[in-house]
Amino acid sequence: MWDYSEKVREHFFNPRNAGVLEDANGVGDVGSIKCGDALRLMLKVDPDSERILDARFQTFGCGSAIASSSALTEIIKGMTLDEALKVSNQDIADYLDGLPPEKMHCSVMGREALQAAVANYRGEEWKDDHEEGALICKCFAVDAVLIEETIRANGLTTVEQVAHYTKAGGGCASCHEGIEEILAKVAKEVCTAPTAEKKPTPAAVPPAPTAGAVPPAFTLGAVPPASKLTSFQRMRRIEETIESIRPMLQRDHGDIEIVEIDGKNIYVNLKGACVGCMMEAATLNGIQTKLVEALGEFVRLLPASQLGRA
Amino acid sequence: MNPIYLDNNATTACDPAVVEAMLPFFTAQFGNPSSLHSFGNKVGFALKEARARVQALLGAEHESEIVFTSCGTESDNTAILSALKAMPERNQVVTTAVEHPAILALCEHLEKEGYVVTRLGVDKRGRLDLDEYKAALGPRTAIVSAMWANNETGTIFPVEAMAEMAHAVGAQFHTDAVQAVGKIAIDLKKTKIDMLSLSGHKLHAPKGVGVLYLKRGTRFRPLLRGGHQERGRRAGTENTASIVGLGVACELAQQHMAYENTAVKRLRDKLEAGILAAVPRCFPTGDVANRLPNTSNIAFEFVEGEAILLLLNQAGIAASSGSACTSGSLEPSHVMRAMGIPYTAAHGTTRFSLSRFNTEAEIDRVIATVPSVIAKLRKLSPYWGESGPKEESFAPAYA
Ligand SMILES: Cc1ncc(COP(=O)(O)O)c(C=O)c1O
Numbered sequence: 001m002w003d004y005s006e007k008v009r010e011h012f013f014n015p016r017n018a019g020v021l022e023d024a025n026g027v028g029d030v031g032s033i034k035c036g037d038a039l040r041l042m043l044k045v046d047p048d049s050e051r052i053l054d055a056r057f058q059t060f061g062c063g064s065a066i067a068s069s070s071a072l073t074e075i076i077k078g079m080t081l082d083e084a085l086k087v088s089n090q091d092i093a094d095y096l097d098g099l100p101p102e103k104m105h106c107s108v109m110g111r112e113a114l115q116a117a118v119a120n121y122r123g124e125e126w127k128d129d130h131e132e133g134a135l136i137c138k139c140f141a142v143d144a145v146l147i148e149e150t151i152r153a154n155g156l157t158t159v160e161q162v163a164h165y166t167k168a169g170g171g172c173a174s175c176h177e178g179i180e181e182i183l184a185k186v187a188k189e190v191c192t193a194p195t196a197e198k199k200p201t202p203a204a205v206p207p208a209p210t211a212g213a214v215p216p217a218f219t220l221g222a223v224p225p226a227s228k229l230t231s232f233q234r235m236r237r238i239e240e241t242i243e244s245i246r247p248m249l250q251r252d253h254g255d256i257e258i259v260e261i262d263g264k265n266i267y268v269n270l271k272g273a274c275v276g277c278m279m280e281a282a283t284l285n286g287i288q289t290k291l292v293e294a295l296g297e298f299v300r301l302l303p304a305s306q307l308g309r310a
Numbered sequence: 311m312n313p314i315y316l317d318n319n320a321t322t323a324c325d326p327a328v329v330e331a332m333l334p335f336f337t338a339q340f341g342n343p344s345s346l347h348s349f350g351n352k353v354g355f356a357l358k359e360a361r362a363r364v365q366a367l368l369g370a371e372h373e374s375e376i377v378f379t380s381c382g383t384e385s386d387n388t389a390i391l392s393a394l395k396a397m398p399e400r401n402q403v404v405t406t407a408v409e410h411p412a413i414l415a416l417c418e419h420l421e422k423e424g425y426v427v428t429r430l431g432v433d434k435r436g437r438l439d440l441d442e443y444k445a446a447l448g449p450r451t452a453i454v455s456a457m458w459a460n461n462e463t464g465t466i467f468p469v470e471a472m473a474e475m476a477h478a479v480g481a482q483f484h485t486d487a488v489q490a491v492g493k494i495a496i497d498l499k500k501t502k503i504d505m506l507s508l509s510g511h512k513l514h515a516p517k518g519v520g521v522l523y524l525k526r527g528t529r530f531r532p533l534l535r536g537g538h539q540e541r542g543r544r545a546g547t548e549n550t551a552s553i554v555g556l557g558v559a560c561e562l563a564q565q566h567m568a569y570e571n572t573a574v575k576r577l578r579d580k581l582e583a584g585i586l587a588a589v590p591r592c593f594p595t596g597d598v599a600n601r602l603p604n605t606s607n608i609a610f611e612f613v614e615g616e617a618i619l620l621l622l623n624q625a626g627i628a629a630s631s632g633s634a635c636t637s638g639s640l641e642p643s644h645v646m647r648a649m650g651i652p653y654t655a656a657h658g659t660t661r662f663s664l665s666r667f668n669t670e671a672e673i674d675r676v677i678a679t680v681p682s683v684i685a686k687l688r689k690l691s692p693y694w695g696e697s698g699p700k701e702e703s704f705a706p707a708y709a
């Protein structure tokens with residue numbers, strides 16, 4: 001059973017402002033029966049002052065969904081709409097003395113219902129841009145969608161980088177396998193997608209890195225136009241780049257060697273500890289990123305086993 | 311008022327006689343059964359006796375077919391990994407969509423490693439289609455793993471027939487009988503089942519002890535290698551006290567088998583009928599005519615399971631739910647989804663699982679409590695109007 005605070009329990013067993021508000025002039029319906037959470041927030045707003053005179057809710061959901069709804073109505077009653085819109089998920093969670101990480105989405109739903117209700121009152125359309133993935137990191141309540149978007153937007157290749165950008169994985173480390181799977185999935189897509197179809201990745205608002213030692217942010221949209229190197233210079237540049245990476249791999253008991261350069265495809269052999277390791281795809285992806293930066297053109301780094309197939 | 315425990319498919323209370331039998335093995339009888347002195351001998355003898363008791367409950371032909379493990383999960387993992395290792399020329403696992411995570415999570419992992427996993431679907435009452443099963447079997451099938459009884463609904467699978475069909479293609483057959491053992495009669499020597507998992511804590515023995523039954527002649531590769539315990543099939547010094555407790559629990563289960571299938575079943579039926587009669591818009595899930603005698607899983611429409619459990623708990627009643635929220639996942643139980651239970655009902659599924667320790671008075675109290683719990687939550691639900699569902703008038707964004 002969840003570790004609910006006294007406050008959550010109290011608001012669940014005795015919810016405030018539950019039920020239909022007959023003369024509501026702003027109604028927000030959000031949620032999904034699929035996910036097992038749905039909420040109708042009803043507001044009575046004074047048209048002159050835009051103050052929330054009354055707020056009631058109906059919720060289909062778990063203990064913390066009901067408690068979050070109850071807390072939300074308590075918080076916003078008496079506020080102006082502009083004040084109410086500043087209420088964050090964290091405010092709702094704080095009001096309840098915290099929610100378990102798995103349950104933070106219950107407070108998100110409250111906030112969205114509020115935005116929807118205000119939009120409804122103002123006669124505006126409220127568009128939901130909400131996408132939620134499976135919870136990957138329980139220490140920091142980070143889901144798969146956020147991790148994947150951040151990896152794409154910043155060309156991340158290691159668990160450490162993901163932890164810098166999203167915090168996910170920076171705690172007990174039990175989610176590292178899950179993060180590695182997402183890294184490998186993204187890396188695979190980047191490696192196999194034909195160049196022509198590359199579209200600039202939409203900037204997915206990553207939080208600023210929290211520590212140093214993060215490689216420069218890189219998105220495919222930022223690839224400079226093809227450079228004017230001669231093919232000899234280009235080959236040298238590729239060799240130099242690979243050479244500069246080798247010590248790092250060797251430190252992890254691995255190594256890399258160039259087998260063939262065929263236009264935009266560069267075939268390499270990963271050796272030693274790199275072979276077959278969970279991170280093989282991610283490693284290739286990281287080196288590819290470096291090569292793209294060094295050459296100023298898009299290239300694909302492929303394992304030599306792909307030679308003749310691509 | 312004493313709390314009422316109706317979550318016996320999650321775990322059971324140790325029978326007092328089991329605890330009694332275990333206690334000496336923490337103190338005077340502390341010896342290592344592998345030792346040659348008398349400290350060890352006595353314990354070795356106790357293990358032998360426990361093994362015979364498990365053998366009797368399962369109807370196994372040989373005592374040596376019983377391998378003690380640390381839990382049901384270990385038995386499940388050992389069985390599948392062993393088959394794949396022992397038959398490297400075969401790369402397919404056939405299982406069902408409604409297995410316990412002890413099987414499903416392993417299969418997902420095996421899939422990532424390149425094995426082929428076929429998951430058989432079920433119909434809306436949780437039943438397998440044996441034609442689909444037959445079509446899934448082939449010369450590359452290493453092992454079939456199908457649960458004897460489902461932990462959420464109690465639905466029983468025809469594992470004996472399935473084992474025959476697996477053998478016809480040269481595959482091994484494993485069954486996760488964690489929920490079945492002790493609740494329904496089992497006679498393994500009459501079947502073609504190669505491997506079976508059971509777990510102590512589901513039949514009034516302690517947690518952290520299980521059994522893998524291994525039919526004589528089954529090709530096997532151990533999961534844990536080390537000492538020669540369990541004839542080298544499961545290394546590691548035995549959990550002697552728990553194994554002794556499991557032996558006693560098996561003997562008690564055999565003695566109570568008839569009671570389980572008459573008295574406990576009658577209480578379960580009374581509970582289910584009482585709730586269905588008193589609460590509108592709810593229905594039992596699973597194969598009602600063919601399920602464990604102790605389990606009732608009821609889907610309450612338009613209410614959410616965790617909220618039900620919290621209110622029941624406040625009223626002193628312990629049950630469990632297949633809602634997304636109770637598991638921390640985004641979707642309701644995979645068993646409910648496999649049966650195609652609509653989301654409006656799947657989140658409100660509530661499992662009541664009884665044991666021989668439940669009383670008639672308890673069941674009466676539950677029947678009296680449940681309707682008000684559901685009514686309270688429906689009053690809060692936007693999907694529910696004055697006297698019934700009003701789905702049409704509530705269509706939230708991104709629903
Ligand atoms: C069908 C089934 N299989 C396996 C298990 C796992 O058993 P254990 O908890 O002993 O690992 C359970 C128990 O939850 C179960 O119900």
Ligand code: FES
Nearest residue numbers: 137138139171172
């Ligand atoms: S779960 Fe991600 S660091 Fe602990």
